[in-house]
Structure formats: structure tokens, C-alpha cells
Amino acid sequence: MTVPLTECERHPMTQLGSTPRAALDRMIAGAGAGRSQLADIVDEIGPVQVTDIVIAELGHRTELRGCVPADTSLLFEHRGKIFGVLARAGATGEFEATRLADPTAADPDVTVEQSLSEVVASLFGPRGTAAAATRSIKWRDTDAVFGVSLPIFETVRRILDSIDRPYALGLGELCVAHGSDKWGLHQYTQHYESHFEAIRDRPLTVLEIGVGGYSDPRRGGESLRMWRDYFCRATVFGVDIVDKTALSGQRMTVLRGDQSVPADLAEIVRTTGLLDIIIDDGSHLGSHIITSFRALFPALRDGGWYVIEDLQTSYWPSFAEHSGDHTKSPTAIDFVKTLIDGLNYAEADNRTDRDTDAQIKGLHFYHNMVFIEKGANRGAGAPQWVRNA
Missing domain, CATH: 3.30.1050.30 (Nonspecific Lipid-transfer Protein; Chain A)
Structure with a gap:
């Protein structure tokens, strides 16, 4: 029976x-x-x-x-x-x-x-x-x-x-199998693998902003399924402004929230707990990306990764938030450039310190994406006599 x-x-x-x-x-x-x-x-x-x-x-x-x-x-x-x-x-x-x-x-x-x-x-x-x-x-x-x-x-x-053989398939294979756009027009999987392969078998908590499928509550989740099958021991969360909670399953939970609203992001962190990987593949608007980073980066564990995809929208007039004029508000590219200055904060005089200066140990730029590595950045700068020599 x-x-x-x-x-x-x-x-x-x-x-x-x-x-x-x-x-x-x-x-x-x-x-x-x-x-x-x-x-x-x-x-x-x-x-x-x-x-x-x-x-x-x-x-x-x-x-x-x-x-x-x-x-x-x-x-x-x-x-x-x-x-x-x-x-x-x-x-x-x-x-x-x-x-x-x-x-x-x-x-x-x-x-x-x-x-x-x-x-x-x-x-x-x-x-x-x-x-x-x-x-x-x-x-x-x-x-x-x-x-x-x-x-x-x-x-x-x-x-x-x-x-x-739970770790037999590579990220590119899983990406194509699940229909994620991270391989194809984009070639993101090679960069993800170079950073994530070494931690693939750890019990991670992963959050991706943007579930896909636009306004259809039953569509999307391709990248979440890819991450779930790549990280065999991970708990994967997705967040979308559209209610796509019906896509949730084992080790994959979809939450509803607006990445431009700090209160929504705080509620998401209360659900997920501390995070090991955060991926922003959401609206691609500069103000949303900056708001999300400021709200979520404190919830990222030391040694964790914060990834921002599709930085090319920083150069597109259609994604400018003030009638096509990028000069009136910072783009995502403008923002991550300030993180480079923060990485070298100990060497810069007359600079206003940021909370993240001592918490980012590496920045890895690729075509249309950046990997931000969280960790202690407390190295001393050169002595003043050298700077003024």
C-alpha cells in the first residue's frame, strides 16, 4: 500500500x-x-x-x-x-x-x-x-x-x-538547468564560482534581492533554486516587492519586501538572522542599492560577501532617478567608488570616516558587478613625514 x-x-x-x-x-x-x-x-x-x-x-x-x-x-x-x-x-x-x-x-x-x-x-x-x-x-x-x-x-x-555526488554540478550547469540569467547574456557564474567554490559545503545563510518573474506571483525563483542546489547545506532566502511566497520550498524561503524601505529590510533580517552572502539583483536603481546596502551590510557576518549585480544601469539614462540626469543623485557606481576610498581610509587625510571603512577588507570588480568582502580593515597608514616628504 x-x-x-x-x-x-x-x-x-x-x-x-x-x-x-x-x-x-x-x-x-x-x-x-x-x-x-x-x-x-x-x-x-x-x-x-x-x-x-x-x-x-x-x-x-x-x-x-x-x-x-x-x-x-x-x-x-x-x-x-x-x-x-x-x-x-x-x-x-x-x-x-x-x-x-x-x-x-x-x-x-x-x-x-x-x-x-x-x-x-x-x-x-x-x-x-x-x-x-x-x-x-x-x-x-x-x-x-x-x-x-x-x-x-x-x-x-x-x-x-x-x-x-551532491557537489558534482558546477554553477554554470545549475544556472542553465534552472533558467537563471546569470549565465548567457551575463557571464556572472564564473566570478561567483571563483569566490564561492571554497565555501560551497558550509552551512550558509544566503539572501538574494529580486526573485524574478516581474508581477506574476507564480513566476521567478530561478536563481534561488540555483543557489539552493549549489550550496547543498545552505538556507536560501529571496525578497521581492511582489508577493512570491508561493515559490517557497525546502531550504528556500521567499519573503515580501521593498528594498528601498529600511523598515522592510529590518524585518527581513529579523527573519533570516545573520547572513553569509547577500546578492542585490533587485531594481538596479542607485538609491535602492544604496539603501539596501546600508540596511543589510551590518547583518553580514565577518568573512561574508555582499554582491551587487548589473552595475551597468548606473550609466543608462533610463535608470537615472531625476529625469535622466545622473548628477542629481548618486548611482551605484558612484557609491562603490566611495568604498574604494574607504578601503584606503588610513592613507587619506581630511576625509570623513564612514562606518564601513574598517569593515570592508576587499573589493573585487568585474564587468557589471562587484564583490564586497566583509572583514577587519584596520591597517595603519604611512607616517605623516612620508606623506609630506
Whole structure:
């Protein structure tokens, strides 16, 4: 007997009690610990809920387009008990799953059994954590699969690759797969990878301003999905002036807010907590970019990154906020140029200090974008006699 997963079960962040994010964060943190500690965390959250989280994660990581709709029984063992689901490729290649009320009664094409803790460690752990020591694979018709390669193999391989190789796909591949515009007309992914690849397997909190899809509440989220799948242990937030909260899912929450309103941004930070990465891909108006930076930069952790995209709009009359006259208000480019002065504040005489001067340790400029690196910038300037020599 199979029991279809409800919509809440497909997005189990809504199912983990009064503090759903805390439970998911606990599991992600535990995925980097030892197996015995992780097993205790599974006990705390509950193996049924953890199974739902695993299946929801496989649902967005597994691409089954072109695969045969083979029935795959996924059985997860925990403390001697089995928690099972029946997975298959849907009509359009999506990963579909239904819970097995009696895992022993199913008659699938293939049965994969593995320790639940081992699967969690593989999906949500840092690099090098993935393992399949407890896994067994049993084919229903051994004679049919002996010595031949069958289409069902590709279906099962892709499901298991989603568990075993969480960091296999590069950002460019994920960008194109999800339909984000950060690769194509823009070539942003190469720069993101150069800065983010080293921290890809950390339990990060990421915020992107601008969800996409314009005024349609059901469209957008392409870049958020890309970040969710690139940072396998991250919690990803998006914010948009249009209500796109319906796009939220596991490890991806969409909030509504106006990036030009400090009160909205303060409320967003109360929801997200401290941030590791902030990306401004919002309105691209200079005043909005400056307001967002001033409101959000204090919430960025030391060692974090603040990225501003599409700086080319600073040169476009259509984005000037005073009848095409850029001289009447600072553009985003004007603003980030002041950050360069701040980076070298210790060398400049007769300059008014800014709060960010001692908090920005690096600025990395590329075509139409800038990466701002938060960290201590307290180096002493040259002695006065050298400056006046």
C-alpha cells in the first residue's frame, strides 16, 4: 500500500513544529558530525520527518527527464526500523514519491536500502562525507538484468547520484538547468564560482534581492533554486516587492519586501538572522542599492560577501532617478567608488570616516558587478613625514 505525500510533506519545512528552520539547521549541522551523533539528531527530529526531508531534497536535486518510469523502492533504516517510499519518474521527468505504509509489501522494479543517517550525511554533509557502506540494491528480476544494460539503470543511477555526488554540478550547469540569467547574456557564474567554490559545503545563510518573474506571483525563483542546489547545506532566502511566497520550498524561503524601505529590510533580517552572502539583483536603481546596502551590510557576518549585480544601469539614462540626469543623485557606481576610498581610509587625510571603512577588507570588480568582502580593515597608514616628504 502506498500513501501519497501531502503538499506539506513535500515541503517539510512547514512540518517540523514551531521551529522548522531550527530542526532543519540541526540536521544539516549534524550531517557534518559523526554517525552516532547524527543518529541521535534523527531521533530528536523524528525518522519519519527526516525521511520526508530527504525525499523533498531528492525531489529537487534529481533530474529524471528522458528516464523510464521505473518503480524504485527507497528504504531507509534507522534503529532497526524501515521507513520507505516508492519513487519514479513523472510524466515530465520530475521525481515523484509516495510513502510506503508497509515497505515489505511493495513489489518494485528495484529496491535500494540504506541507513537513514548515512543518506542524510551524504545529502547534507560537507565534501567527502558521502558514503554508501550500508547500501544494498536488489532487482526484482535478476535474470533480466544479468549481463545487460537496461533503461531502468539510468533512472536508478540518477537517483543515487543525487545522494552520492551532491557537489558534482558546477554553477554554470545549475544556472542553465534552472533558467537563471546569470549565465548567457551575463557571464556572472564564473566570478561567483571563483569566490564561492571554497565555501560551497558550509552551512550558509544566503539572501538574494529580486526573485524574478516581474508581477506574476507564480513566476521567478530561478536563481534561488540555483543557489539552493549549489550550496547543498545552505538556507536560501529571496525578497521581492511582489508577493512570491508561493515559490517557497525546502531550504528556500521567499519573503515580501521593498528594498528601498529600511523598515522592510529590518524585518527581513529579523527573519533570516545573520547572513553569509547577500546578492542585490533587485531594481538596479542607485538609491535602492544604496539603501539596501546600508540596511543589510551590518547583518553580514565577518568573512561574508555582499554582491551587487548589473552595475551597468548606473550609466543608462533610463535608470537615472531625476529625469535622466545622473548628477542629481548618486548611482551605484558612484557609491562603490566611495568604498574604494574607504578601503584606503588610513592613507587619506581630511576625509570623513564612514562606518564601513574598517569593515570592508576587499573589493573585487568585474564587468557589471562587484564583490564586497566583509572583514577587519584596520591597517595603519604611512607616517605623516612620508606623506609630506
